[in-house]
Amino acid sequence: MTTEVSPPLPLPNELTTPFWDGAANGQLVIQSCNACGHLQHAPEPICSACLSFDLGSAAVSGKGTVYTFCIPTQAFHPYFADKLPFVLAVVELDDQPGLKMITNIVDVDPDSVRVGDRVEVTFNPLGEGFMLPVFRPISQ
Amino acid sequence: MSKKNRVAIVGVGYSDVSRGTGYSLDKLTAQASVAAMDDAGIKPVDIDGVVVHSFPHQFVSSTHTAAMLGIPDLAFYSGNVDGAAYSVAAMHAIAAIESGSAETVLTLRTVHKDGAAGGAAMLAGGGGKGIPGNMQFSMPYGSFTGSHWAGMYMTRHMAKYGSTEEDFGSFAIAQRKFAVANPTESFFHEELTMEDYLNSRYIAKPLHLLDCDYPVDSSSALIFTTEERARDMKQKPVFFDSWANGTTKEADFSLVGEMTHSSPFMAADRMWSRTSLKPSDVDTAGLYDGFSFIAMQWFEALGFCGEGEAGSFVRSGATSATGSLPTNTDGGACNVGRRHGANFFIEVTRQLRGTAGDRALPKKPEVGVVSNAVGGFAACALLTAD
Structure with a gap:
């Protein structure tokens, strides 16, 4: 048996793409709130600390x-x-x-x-x- | 605590339960429902609420369940896939009856054997489309089932408190003794030694196979009603004294703030704040054992011992039939099979109303506690005899 088994691969979306793009570039990238600086993982559509929807990402x-x-x-x-x-x-x-x-x-x-x-x-x-x-x- | 409507458990029942019934989720659900109605001595026309909890990928509809059973009209229904397994169905039904939204509610938890592992494998498996949502931050690392977070919860407790694999083993051994005394429901009939436990294979070290509940096809049903109606039914009622949910700020079980102090602590604190009863008043317990560490966390959360002390509490014999807190007297889900919490509500009810047969505890219990889940969400309740 030499059949290569596929790994469980992610299906990146709007929220998760920065994490995977960052990793491809050798950086650990975490979602970061542009309003208050709160870091959250896993990424969500809203900042759980200040309820801002203005979210970016940061290399940590x-x-x-x-x-x-x-x-x-x-x-x-x-x-x-x-x-x-x-x-x-x-x-x-x-x-x-x-x-x-x-x-x-x-x-x-x-x-x-x-x-x-x-x-x-x-x-x-x-x-x-x-x-x-x-x-x-x-x-x- | 005084209530508009004190809620009673008046009927309990199980479907056929085995490693492979070949029955549909609907058939299992119908079997358990009929068993609970028979136990209560009531008919479908007497029921005006149905609440079902199921896995999203093994969904069982509450309205379809009612239709299957010929229930003419529902005043309250809910079909849930979120949260603390059977107890979600129980809590919805209690709230419905307390508020007067419904009078007599059938509550259910139905599961097929592959429910817990099957969902993750299915989502990660085929199609070649990839893992959606936040599971893409766990599955690529090899985190697929409850056994993975469970092993991590155990490690955290061991590192923080110096607990050992033998501590968790002591619980598996203690509840197996009850299972041996429950031959008609238990799948296991021989007592365990510590050697047996330690020699059982690791699933996710330090988690052993014997820490895991036993996957089966099952449906469990309980019927709740008002105190007034309960008086006219066949069985002695058992009452909910108090109940509570609890959650952590983080939804992901692997990422909760402190694994050794997760949602059972929130639920337990809230429950004790709603009653005049104290931990020392509790005569028997049914504590969720999807993995043995979960029951151990509940001993600590409910205040039966200090944080970090569950191992020595169990080793003292406190949870045995003659101890201060006989726990999981049916043998627990590790032995009677996965009922996702419902078996604890059923067994504590049988002990409190005096229908546990040969398994009746030497000292007839008046107060029992039941619990469900751990990590991100949990629930517990105090039950009292009539």
Whole structure:
């Protein structure tokens, strides 16, 4: 069996395109409110902090802390069957308290990851030109 | 708390339940409805409200359910796909009866076995069109099912409080004892050891297979009515003393502000603010166990133990038949199969009205608590015997 299984690819829309375009250019881009500066992820049509509809996006530092994680050992999509085990994580970004995203921790032994680990963004090819922002430990 | 209309549970029932009934969602729904009407001793003409909660991709219509059952006219109906599973149906029905919008309401939760995994796989799967909406920020990372956020909730609790896999295992072991005593409903008939638990395979480490509810085809039905009407029905009524929903500011389960202090805390605080009862008054509990950590969070949220202390609470034997808070006395959804919360309302009702048969608790309970869900949304209620 050498059949290539397609990855689960995003279907970018008006709100999510900046994230995927940013990733393709090697930047972690998060929705940013033009009125109050609030960052929110995932993007929404309205700023939950000030109710402005005037929303843009901003490249953020790409540094953060592992808030939590798990190590999937069963594939619920065929694309992940040969990628087990991997680290599925929530990372809290340095750029705003409580600003978190779902991601993967890569370039690491899964069992060595700890809550509180310092991590930085890197980009893995997902397929069809999409780059996926993931995180790796910041070497001390 | 005083109410315009005190709401009673007067009938409970299940469909046939198995790993593969081959029955449609509608047939399961109809079976459970008939069982609950039989239990209450009423007929379709006595019902003027129907509320159904279902998955969006396994939708069950409330108006179609009424038509199937020959209910002539509905004063209140709602078909929900949002929020805390069965308890959403329950809360809508309670609100309808308290407000006088309806008198006797049939509430339902119907699910096919592949409901929880099937939806995500379906959305991410074919068509080649890609993942719509905000799921494009989770699925490409391999986050597809509840087991993924559940594993992350467990890790967070372990890191924050020093809890262990054995803590979660202690809950699986404790509720399996009840399951063994419920052979007609449980799918599992042998007690568990800690070794069994730890040797069960990981789904999303630290989450083990034995932390997960058991996927089945099922429909569960409960009938609620006013205190006045309840007096004329077949069963002893069980009453809602208080109830509450709660949500977090963030809708995404993986992105809630603090995983160890999620919506069960909001719901529990609100519920306790609406009653004169206290945690020490509660004699039995039915706490949602879609994953075992969820029931553990409810022990902490409801104030039966301190935050971070659920493991030692369970290990003390408090949740056993002879403990201070016998919990999930039917065996829980990990053992009787996925009923998405309804089984706890049904089992606590059976214990409070004295129809639990061989499983009747050694000390007849007067007050019970039930709960549903975790993370972004949750609900709980206090039930009292007549």
